[in-house]
Amino acid sequence: MCEMCRSNPCDARCPNADTPKVMGYCDTCGEELRADYIYTEDNDGNTFCSQDCAVEYYGIEETEWDDG
Numbered sequence: 001m002c003e004m005c006r007s008n009p010c011d012a013r014c015p016n017a018d019t020p021k022v023m024g025y026c027d028t029c030g031e032e033l034r035a036d037y038i039y040t041e042d043n044d045g046n047t048f049c050s051q052d053c054a055v056e057y058y059g060i061e062e063t064e065w066d067d068g
Contacts, residue, residue: 028053 005014026049
């Protein structure tokens with residue numbers, strides 16, 4: 001049991017917790033990008049937690065062809 005948080009394993013908020021290093025934050029939603037996390041990056045160096053956030057960042061929308 002941890003002396004600080006009195007949990008086993010440590011609570012994620014405990015300074016003794018074995019948590020991966022935060023490498024950055026998603027440029028769209030601000031979610032932590034940790035060392036154990038797969039992320040998406042564009043050619044301008046922007047980083048995103050998912051492809052959905054990258055699509056949202058650039059305002060890309062799916063549409064159907066208009067046959068009219």
